[in-house]
Amino acid sequence: xxxxxxxxxxxxxxxxxxxxxxxxxxxxxxxxxxxxxxxxxxxxxxxxxxxxxxxxxxxxxxxxxxxxxxxxxxxxxxxxxxxxxxxxxxxxxxxxxxxxxxxxxxxxxxxxxxxxxxxxxxxxxxxxxxxxxxxxxxxxxxxxxxxxxxxxxxxxxxxxxxxxxxxxxxxxxxxxxxxxxxxxxxxxxxxxxxxxxxx
Amino acid sequence: xxxxxxxxxxxxxxxxxxxxxxxxxxxxxxxxxxxxxxxxxxxxxxxxxxxxxxxxxxxxxxxxxxxxxxxxxxxxxxxxxxxxxxxxxxxxxxxxxxxxxxxxxxxxxxxxxxxxxxxxxxxxxxxxxxxxxxxxxxxxxxxxxxxxxxxxxxxxxxxxxxxxxxxxxxxxxxxxxxxxxxxxxxxxxxxxxxxxxxx
Numbered sequence: 001x002x003x004x005x006x007x008x009x010x011x012x013x014x015x016x017x018x019x020x021x022x023x024x025x026x027x028x029x030x031x032x033x034x035x036x037x038x039x040x041x042x043x044x045x046x047x048x049x050x051x052x053x054x055x056x057x058x059x060x061x062x063x064x065x066x067x068x069x070x071x072x073x074x075x076x077x078x079x080x081x082x083x084x085x086x087x088x089x090x091x092x093x094x095x096x097x098x099x100x101x102x103x104x105x106x107x108x109x110x111x112x113x114x115x116x117x118x119x120x121x122x123x124x125x126x127x128x129x130x131x132x133x134x135x136x137x138x139x140x141x142x143x144x145x146x147x148x149x150x151x152x153x154x155x156x157x158x159x160x161x162x163x164x165x166x167x168x169x170x171x172x173x174x175x176x177x178x179x180x181x182x183x184x185x186x187x188x189x190x191x192x193x194x195x196x197x198x199x
Numbered sequence: 200x201x202x203x204x205x206x207x208x209x210x211x212x213x214x215x216x217x218x219x220x221x222x223x224x225x226x227x228x229x230x231x232x233x234x235x236x237x238x239x240x241x242x243x244x245x246x247x248x249x250x251x252x253x254x255x256x257x258x259x260x261x262x263x264x265x266x267x268x269x270x271x272x273x274x275x276x277x278x279x280x281x282x283x284x285x286x287x288x289x290x291x292x293x294x295x296x297x298x299x300x301x302x303x304x305x306x307x308x309x310x311x312x313x314x315x316x317x318x319x320x321x322x323x324x325x326x327x328x329x330x331x332x333x334x335x336x337x338x339x340x341x342x343x344x345x346x347x348x349x350x351x352x353x354x355x356x357x358x359x360x361x362x363x364x365x366x367x368x369x370x371x372x373x374x375x376x377x378x379x380x381x382x383x384x385x386x387x388x389x390x391x392x393x394x395x396x397x398x
Contacts, residue, residue, distance in 0.1 A: 029328060031246055049348065050350050115321075118321045130228060147247035153248075155248075156350055
């Protein structure tokens, strides 16, 4: 995917812009009282049935990318989440839409703030049950037979959001390169195995 | 899958029992102000990264199947949801676990009751962020290129829950046989296409 700086991307004419963000934080909770959850990473089930990050289309002639992303977040997660240029991590051509540049952001929050976002997403967000079918946390641990991150990665994702997730997990050092490769390998195996499954 | 009546299943010795439920209702909401949502159907992202219905293991020597399912629902969705024998629809051998019988239930609720369950699942459920990573609604409409139900069905599901979903949609007449076949066909095509995708 062709990469741009934020500034170069904004200088291009004739392109639309979409901004998405990974909201994440640390957690000391343990699954079944013994498996460390380690981190909370929020994604969502979108109206089209695919998994993706919160965000949406932004018109840079009317608002900054970050103000537009904050506006989309308010509609989708129900609370104001300030986003700054310092949260920007990458801009690239969309692999699925022509003439679209996708900007990706990452923001670290506390466990309490993330929980408040999950609450507001159901209780206050105008998009709940419409553009957003639900917020989900990404499991970052490994259970038996592919349970955890590998099973999660075997789902269907919008555009390059699965690649954005993997790249962000590496950038934020939430998982090692070896763990990410193992998860991707197991996810592909599961996707192949269950392809054409009569279930 | 070998099917039993509820009574025959309970008479079998040496088996464990699991109960799951589809909570659903009607909605007059419209996506983008024009595409009818028609119905709300609740599923969840499980701790293992797979999609499934709320529920879990029940010990019939200690509680009825329905009382056990209500208990599991309280842990997972945060509110008491009464379940009766009249909500039972099928019992069969689990395709993924030996010596396990899975019982499936369906309960119709109002849109307001379903929304209250989604709120409580985040705000009050003890399992939130642990055994349950989030509740999601199932899209029952068809958008362009497989968006909606087909994309949703291309995800990874626990055990026979995808088959339970399809069978319940037919039983409750939420979709026609033709619509279900179209959705399954498109989902399988998407799963094959994206298998081994380097994204």
